[in-house]
Amino acid sequence: AKRIRAIFEQAPLGIAVINSHSGQFLEINSKYCEMTGFSENEMLRHTFQDITHPEDLQADLNNMKLLLEGKIESFEMDKRYIRKDNSIVWVHLTVVPLWWGAEHPRLHIAMVDDITKRKRAEEAATLFRSLVEHTNDGIEVIDPKTGRFLDVNEKACLAHGYTRDEYLSLTVLEIDPLVATQGWEKTMDENRRCGSRVLDTLHRRKDGSVFPVEVNVTYIRLDRDYLLAVVRDISERKQAEAALRESEQQLRLFTLTTNDSTWNWDLVANHVMRSGFERAFGYLTEEVAPGIDWWVERLHPDDRERVMSTYQDAVARGSVTCSYEYRFRRRDGAYAMIDDRAYIVYDGTGRPVRMLGAMTDITRRKQDEETLRKSEQQLRQLFEDRDRMARDLHDNIIQALYAVGMGLEECQRLIRKNSALAVRMAGDAVTSLNAVMRDVRQYIKGLEPQFLSGRQLRVELAELVRTMEAPHLLRFRLSVDPAAAASLTSEEANHVLCVVREAMSNSLRHSHAKTGAVSLLQLNGHIRLEVVDDGTGFDMHTDGERGEGLHNMTARAQELGARLEVVAQRGEGVRVLLDIPRDREHV
Incomplete structure (x- = not known):
């Protein structure tokens, strides 16, 4: 009995004697208590139902029912216990009865082995496998010695047109013609030396067609050596690169036929491809940098903010084109005047992703x-x-x-x-x-x-009146306000004299007047010149077009910023008014 008790206590498994009907723990060893985190006394107050995870309990009870009914002799299952600290422990449970034959079922022995680590490893492996199967890239595990595939994911099978069993019967040389040409041993030497590398190559499908792939190869040492290859189909990228090369070639050919300097700005990568800057601005090829800053630095400082604002405003409005003129620094330091026309490309969300343009030296x-x-x-x-x-x-x-x-x-x-x-x-x-x-x-x-001064104007006007007052000629009265004459500038005084001379000459030649009057007065806010006669007058609307004299008086009034008014009526003489404002800036 002591020997059996010692085995019970020192066993590496958890062992317990349990009431088969109530599930009450009756005896339990220390290993069982260690797994659950409860003391022996605490365990003896519990049933196996108390510590079994709810999701596993029904399966356990179903097995116990079959055991009690004599339909099974024992059973095993993986289940979870809830430890005292509420953490989970996975166990492998083996249950055997402690009754024989026709005896009434009463007790059974439960033996549990802690399999938590194994379960976590299985869960991790399941998660990893799920990730591998759902990735967009093909995954290949390869034997470094033979080049044979040890494992592949579903993506790799679909891309190459093989089933998984067919794929695992192949070697790298059978799907990679470039490796077949180079040889497996040389390929492996490079893989070992690099440890990890990325290369572009070709893969052959089951139907014989080939397609470009990017392979990321890593040499791994675990229980043995492995090659892990992540394979990505780059057909679309290669097509895009080919299209870009063709576009660049067309752009270069276009540039050769024009004096424009062309540019293509990838806004996402902030990379600018330029052509024609060497010929147009004298820069060496190696001096033309691919960044946008190279261009911005060569804008004239006075134009820089305006040019960048023009681009930003165009994007804010959603415009597909914009143009601007600015000064651009040549290699020799001189500035060229540029007419730049750009086309803006947007993605599906309305974000600008590319700009293309041409700079014309104007x-x-x-x-x-x-x-x-x-x-x-x-x-x-x-x-x-x-x-x-x-x-x-x-x-x-x-x-x-x-x-x-x-x-x-x-x-x-x-x-x-x-x-x-x-x-x-x-x-x-x-x-x-x-x-x-x-x-x-x-x-x-x-x-x-x-030019006359304002004071000289009075003398000139008096001399002009005296000339007209020869015997039998027209007589004029002269009235000049000295302050008004003195306030005139030399330019104004000369214009006033010419207007008076023209008005008096017209009176003398055409009006048959006997008397007339000339006055220069200072009124509120302006100087007024007035020339009148008592002659025959004329009809402003019916007596023909304006003569040269009236045209000249009008032009002089405009130069002075003054208001000219000619009042005439047949039989009632002529009145010429010129109002010169005193608030003009040049006065």
Whole structure:
């Protein structure tokens, strides 16, 4: 009895005597207690039902029922116990009865072996196998000595068209023509030396067709040596690479037929393929970097922010095209003016993934445009100078000559009646002619007549009125506010004098007026010039188009920013008003 008790206590298995009807533990050894985490006394207060995992309990009870009914002599099963700390322990249970023959069933022995590690290893192996079978790549386990396949996953079988048994009957040389050419021993030498490597090769299917693959090979030492190969079908990648090479070739050919520099920016990889930059900007091939920063660094600092904003705005709007002009630094440090036109490619989510464009050097065109602009500006200036000269000749020289002519006619009439007056008027005519010749010489030299000051304007106006007041000529009254005249600039004073001369000359030649008036007054916010006569007047709407004089007065008013008004009615004389604002910036 002592010997049996010693075996019971020292057994490497958990052993317990259990009531076959209630499941109560009656005797139990220390190994059983160690597996469950309970003390002996605690175990003797429990039944096997108390510590059996709920998912395993019914199977255990079913086996006990068959045992009690005499339908089985014993049974074994894997089951889980819930330990005292609520952790799980896997055991292999063997149950044998402690009754014989027709005895009434009462007790049985339960023997349990801890198989937790084995179960976890099996679960891990099952998980690993599931992962291997569900991966998108083919997995091959190879014997390094023979090259024979020891294991493969379903993906590898599908890709090559073999069943698993057919695949495992093959060697690497039978599916990889490049390895067959090189030889297995040389291939294995490279695998051992590298330990792990990635190579592109070809695999042959069961139907004889071949397809490109990327193989990641690792040399593994476990209980023995293995080769683990992860095989990926790269047919689509190779097709894309071939298409890209063809596209690049077409791009290079296109570049050779144009002066443009082309670029292709992969926004995801931030890689830029460029062509034509060597020829267009003088860079060496090795100096043209594939990153976008290389291009950004060569933008003119004043253009950089604007160009990048233009691209960002185009993307924000979802535009497929954008264009911009900027300055780009050549290899020699000079800047070329560039017209850059880009096309933006988006993926299915609307994210920009690629940009393609062409840079055209428009430096010469911009220089030509600038030359043309300056030429047009010079031509406009010439026309403006011509118009101004024609206006000044009309308003100054011609009007002055007309006044001299009128005076000489009067001298001719007076020479017999009042010779002294005629001589004095002839002298005035000579003085006026000398002044006219002085102004003509100035025009010939390309110089403007000397500008008047505001104060000189009063003197000139008085002299003009005196000239008109020769005997039997039109008489004008003059009223000039000294403060108003003094506030005028030289330019304004000259324009005012010309307007007065033109208005008075028109009155003298056309109106048959007897009297007139000239006034220059300072009103609220402006200076007002007024020239009136009591002549025959004219109809503004029916007496023909505007003459040169009225056209010139209008042009002078525009240059001054002033308001010109001519009021005329048949039989009621003419009134000319010129309002010059005092808030102009140049005053």
